[in-house]
Amino acid sequence: MPLYKSISVNSQTTVKIWKIEESYSDLLQPLDLKPQSLERVLGMKSELHQRGFLSVRHLLHEFGYTDQDLFYDDNGKPHLKDGKHISITHSFTFSGVIVSDKEVGIDIEMQRDKIAVIAHKFVDYEFNYLDKSADDYINKLTVIWGIKESLYKLFATPGMLFKEHFLVIPFTFDDGETIAWIDYKGRKYRYNTAFLEFEGFTCAYVVP
Template sequence: MPLYKTITVNPSTKVLIWKIEESFDVLSKHIQLTENCTNRVVNMKSEIHRRAFMSIRQLLAIEGYTDHDLYYDENGKPHLNDDKYISITHSFNFSAIIISDMEVGIDIEKQRPKILRIAHKFTPIEEYRTIANEDALMRKLTIVWCAKESLYKSFSEKSVSFLQHIDVDEFDLDHDRTTATVTYGAKEVTYDIDFLEFEGFTCAYALISNRN
């Protein structure tokens, strides 16, 4: 069972990362899906998406949950029926969840040069022009994207703009932590961001630290 990594963030918050190496049939063992989720899987055209979907259910099972304990609100945000907070992500052959007593978000992304071309769409790119090394720039921008995606998932307002409403504070690649803020309408919410890099992927997860 390729549980890749478990991170105990604090006594009430845990991150679990799965490396997807098994077939769909193996990942489906001992997993009982709801009727709705069964239909979702049947209609998925991508095999990696189907396997990622089931790997998430395997991660839930590790924490004592079943598919029946998970539901989604009108914005597509996942919830657990015991009132704990959860966020879900997958990218290529990795998937992850974060479960906590506080509002959280998580994202995994593959590090790809493509992000250099689209960075202006989600962050003020002029802030990063002093980074001459292209690999370092790619890594840093991927962390920024993951941080913003994790905040977007937690904040859960579809009209929030990565570029206009989410700011990630400056950070050093040698460290694994920063902060970020969502400012939207009358709301301002600050999050603590932790990130890690592994096998050409980046994962960032956000925990709410202050709300105004």
């Protein structure tokens, strides 16, 4: 079972990342899925999505949970029955789960040049410190997207916009962390964020 990485963020927060190498049937076989989860996975058109969905259930098991412990609210945000906070992500061959006593968000993205084409849709303030000619421009954009996606998952409030309401403070890859802000409806919220790169992917997560 390829648990790829486990990160102890702090005493209340853990990140676990899975490298999806198993076949669909090998992932499905040991799991005890709720009827609605089974219906959902069988309805997915892409085997990549099916394997991502199932690998998340294996990550739950790594935390000591089962599919029965997980439920979603009307905004599509995942919750655990014991009251701990959870966020989930999967992208191609990796999936990730963060569990904490506090609100959290996580995102994994493949690093791809085409993110530069849509940068204007999610970057505003950050253009002040980004260098479009730098070798790490794509990687930095991917970090910013991942942090903003994580913030969006954490806040789970329809109407929030990456470009207008989320702000990522300048960072270096050596630091592997930065501060992010949500500025929404006259209120400001500050978050600690961290990020890491592996095998052409970027993982970012946020904790209040």
